[in-house]
Amino acid sequence: MVIMKFRRGGLLLLLAASGVAGSCIPEFGSKAKIVTIAGGGGAGGLAVPTDLQFHPLKEGELWVASSDRQDSRLSGNWIIEGAGTAHQKEGRLLRDRIAYHYQDKVSAVAFDNTGEKFFSCQESTNTYSDLSADNFFQGPTAYEVKPCGDRGYGRATGDSGCRDLTVSAEGKEGGGADYIIHSDMLHEGPLCTGLAHDAGAKTGTSGLNGIPSRTPGNVVWHSDGSRGKLMRSDFDSLHTTELIDHRFANVRRYVDVDLARRPGVPGHMVVDEAARILYVSDTGNGRVLRVDADSGRFLRDATCISDMCFAQHNERYTCYPATGSTVTHASEAECRANCGGGECFWNYWEMGCDAGHCTNNECAMTDGLGCYNLFTESGDYFEYELWGCTKWDVLSGGLGAPSGIALGTDGRVFVADWDTGVIHALDRAGNRQASFQTGSPGVAGLEVECPAGGGPCRLWFTNALRKEVSYIEVTSGCAAGDVLAPGEPRGAWGANEDPVHVATCAAAPDKTRPNYLARHGEGYNERMIVNHTYGKNCGGDLAPGEWKEGWTTEKAAECPDRLDCENMNLDLLVMSGVYCHPCLISPCLNGGKCANIAWKGFTCECPPGTSGTICATVGGGGGVLGLGASLGIAAGTLVV
Incomplete structure (x- = not known):
């Protein structure tokens, strides 16, 4: 019998767990406690933490998906340097200047395996802070995040250098500013609750003559909560920060993999790259799925x-x-x-x-x-496909409302139950080996962190209801010979009798993807151009948004803003390069007056009693809760 002691709210709790030979999970240990390093703050602070990932190129730097459900302008990435160490720094918010679209209700995040790209998806229907009706033009967003200098992030350059893509509100690049420019976005996955990068995925070509080879490494799996389906999006070559060019992409909807969204609860995913298995927390159905990441059959073009x-x-x-x-x-x-x-x-x-x-x-x-x-684009290079006959089954059921999911270094799967706050450890066949009670419901993101120099790994988690970021600190490791092996994965895939699955497998086994370029004539595939005048009314014989030949961008900026918001596409409006507009929510807080710096950024004129770049500080307060130190030790219960 192992006696474990935990302290919660000043009350000492004595909890017991039976010590059985071969029953110890290294991430839980034989004794452990929960250390919370960050909690919710005021304006600009950590909001609802839905997910977390460590930056692969900056040891100890934790990126937390901070979803501000009250003010989507403040959603973004809460970055904690030296997380969980004696050198932990105060958290800071890095976000898009149009966070109310690109990071609205951000639910899941993932780095690629190089650490140079970062992806997110949003549980959003794209209402622009409730200024427009739902148009469901939402999906995964991509950022370039190679470390540049001290606190900057950006794009690798050909000379082994780095272009810092962090910007100030005014649009000045570099210096580790508060904002970062997105490098691409696809829009075929609204109400997304889970996302995972897949470094081993290969899309291949579709026989398009003259089309550049696909850029590898930009494939993510994600959910489409509006349709309840599994999605796979290949960004191909990112459009970068200078162009609006979404023409090259491949989006697949797996019509026979049904997922049930539970509103407000993440349903995370993770890829075991070595085994080529995608694990999915299917929250609404109370199960964890495993999907053969290389399976499936092309059914047809869906454009x-x-x-x-x-x-x-x-x-x-x-x-x-x-x-x-x-x-x-x-x-x-x-x-x-x-x-x-x-x-x-x-x-x-x-x-x-x-x-x-x-x-x-x-x-x-x-x-x-x-x-x-x-569509993000309707040109022929943009491939939207339906896939079926996917090889998948239920890894484990009876886990309540699975939300967070993570892989251990040995292939073990950790799953968090949102309703109870219990973190389960599953072997590779889906059998529950042990469980850890965090003490509070709302556990969302999970991440296993292992130090570069060796040593015990930590299991990190977010609690979206308590607005906290924590980790399990093992105070007494597993005894020699008591570590429970992760086991072997199932050798066979379970039978799938879903009617759509059966129907797609019964189809002729022809996986030939079409020559997309053959559908339309020359000139159909030019990239999208959104003129700076889209949100302007330049008068004369020009219709709203039209561009007079020979005009400069500076001249267009002089035109008055359009006020017929009901007739405007707000997605096009933000792509035209404006930040302050009567049809958009102001980036300035607390009644600050917004002014555009033509096509570069904005400034805020703060009312009396407020200050800061976006008028976030009220009175003499800081407006941001400093989160540099650990906030305390909470209860934890090991259940074997």
């Missing part, structure tokens, strides 16, 4: 080969006569000429379109799985 499935290309109108049946015509003019006094309406909604997904007419296809019509 709706008929242009009529795209909202921007659909020119058909339907006549609704006073009596008789409706008739659809090829154009508005044809409809009005033949409608006999009836009314003509654009028939986009007859496609059965909702949240960018269409299920009627051409978009239904014969399999009934529908197509996507809301």
Whole structure:
């Protein structure tokens, strides 16, 4: 019998766990305590910590996904240098200047294996801080985060150097400023609750002549909470910070892998690269899935080969006569000429379109799985595909509401139950080996940290309800010979009787992906250009947003802002380069007055009693809670 002592709120609790030979998990040890190093703060502080990852190139530097559910302008990455050491520094917030889109309700984060790229996804429907209706134009975001100098991050340059992509509010690059510019974003995964980078994934080519080779290393798995499906997005070459070029990407929807989102609860993922297995916390269904990361069958292109499935290309109108049946015509003019006094309406909604997904007419296809019509790009280089016949099964059930998930160095799987706060250790076959009670529900992100020079590993976790970042400190390790082996993975995959899975496996085994370039003529695949005048009303004979030939960006900045917000696409507005606009939420807090620095950044004029770059400080207070030291030791219970 092992007697374990923990202190909570000044009350000494004596908890017992039976010591059975071969029953010790190194990350739990035979005795352990919980050390909390960061807790919630005020404006600019740690908000709701949904996930955490250590930067692969900066030992001890912890990045925490900080999701501000009250003010999405303050969502971002809470960075703690020297986390859990005597040299721990005060946490700081690094975020996008348009965090209310690129990091809105951020739920999951992941570094790539080089440490030079960082990905996030958001449990968002893209409402721009409730200033517009849900348009579901959301998905994973990519950043370049190679360490540059002391506190900067950016892009590797050809001379083994680094271009610092951190910027000030005004747009000045470098110096480890408070903001970072995103390098790419795909938008086919709204309401995402989990994401994992896959360094071993290979997309391959689709036979496009003259198209550059794919850029490896930019594949992430993630969820689409709006459809309840597993997704795989290959960013290919990032569009970087200077261009809006989303043309090169491959997005796959695995139609036979169903996931159930539980609103507000992350459902994390992790890839075992050596075994080529993706583990998924399927929170709403109370189970952990394992997926063969290299399995699946290409079913078909899902970009709706008929242009009529795209909202921007659909020119058909339907006549609704006073009596008789409706008739659809090829154009508005044809409809009005033949409608006999009836009314003509654009028939986009007859496609059965909702949240960018269409299920009627051409978009239904014969399999009934529908197509996507809301895209990052609609050019032919952007590949949107449906996959099926995926090899997957349930690794483990009966774990409550699995949220956090992490891999041990030996392949063991750690899973956190959101409802109870228990962290379970599973062997590679999915059997529960031990559990650790953290004492509070809301455990979300999990991460195993092992020191570069060797020594015991730490299991870190976030508690989204308590707004804390903690780790399990093993005070007494496992006795010699008492370490429980992680076991071997299952040799066979379980039977999957899901009707969609069965149907996709019964299809002809033809995985030939199409020549996407063959669909349209020359000039169709030019990259997106959003003029700086999009959010402006320059008058004269120009329609709102039009660009007068020969104008400079400085001249465009002089035009008054458009006020017809209901007619504007806010995604295009932020891509036009503005930060302050009547149709957008101001980046300035506490009533600060925002002013654009043309196409570079913004400044805030703070009202009396406030100060700081974005007027975050009220009165003489700091506005930010310093989190440099450990905040205390909490209870923990080992249950074997």
